[in-house]
Amino acid sequence: MTRSEENYIKTIFHLGGSNSITVATNAIAEQMETKPSSVTDMARKLAEKGLVHYKKYQGVSLTDIGVKTALSIIRKHRLWEVFLVKKLDFSWDEVHEVAEQLEHIKSEKLIDKIDELLDFPKYDPHGDPIPSKDGKFMERDKQLLSEVDINTKGVCVGVKDTSSTFLKFLDKNGIALGKTIEILEKEEFDQSLHIQMDEKQLHISHQIASNLYVKLND
Numbered sequence: 001m002t003r004s005e006e007n008y009i010k011t012i013f014h015l016g017g018s019n020s021i022t023v024a025t026n027a028i029a030e031q032m033e034t035k036p037s038s039v040t041d042m043a044r045k046l047a048e049k050g051l052v053h054y055k056k057y058q059g060v061s062l063t064d065i066g067v068k069t070a071l072s073i074i075r076k077h078r079l080w081e082v083f084l085v086k087k088l089d090f091s092w093d094e095v096h097e098v099a100e101q102l103e104h105i106k107s108e109k110l111i112d113k114i115d116e117l118l119d120f121p122k123y124d125p126h127g128d129p130i131p132s133k134d135g136k137f138m139e140r141d142k143q144l145l146s147e148v149d150i151n152t153k154g155v156c157v158g159v160k161d162t163s164s165t166f167l168k169f170l171d172k173n174g175i176a177l178g179k180t181i182e183i184l185e186k187e188e189f190d191q192s193l194h195i196q197m198d199e200k201q202l203h204i205s206h207q208i209a210s211n212l213y214v215k216l217n218d
Helices: 003-016 023-033 035-049 064-088 095-100 108-117 164-172
Strands: 052-055 059-062 152-161 182-188 193-195 200-204 212-216
Touching: 003 023, 003 035, 003 059, 003 064, 023 035, 023 059, 035 052, 035 059, 059 064, 064 095, 064 108, 152 164
Parallel strands: none
Antiparallel strands: 052 059, 152 182, 152 212, 182 193, 193 200
């Protein structure tokens, strides 16, 4: 497969999920910042290779082989992110673009060795699950901080927005995976939150809260 084909497969997976929901070509085009006609051309190529089901005016969905391929690419990407953070001291806002390049390396032996070196991590630096070699992964029981009730505590376990600017904002304010966050107050006007974290209190916008995943304390 070409790098472009792998990027399409991964994008279709992220939009359609592991259940292979049919995704509109316009949605793929928007995500990949390209023309719908280009998506249609690629969908036909991928269909010929048995990686997707494509029906004109209906959209694209992954075949079983397509899902397996997507999970393999995602596994490589997320393992590289962990490797860059744990072994090369990259910050979590730096790794995505580098991993986008490294995920296309074909050597399965290399990826297996990295997985072993890292002691088979289950999650990447942003809290996303890492598929195992056979395509299995564990989704965390989590919800967005914006949907949590007042006077509730939860541990930050992931981020929805993995952009460099958002992650730098979190670093600046000491918000990180593993931190316990308590919601003290929610503003009725704009749904912004007043939170307690460690020994300090912060006021964060609804947009920020809508991009943080937490696991509620039992």
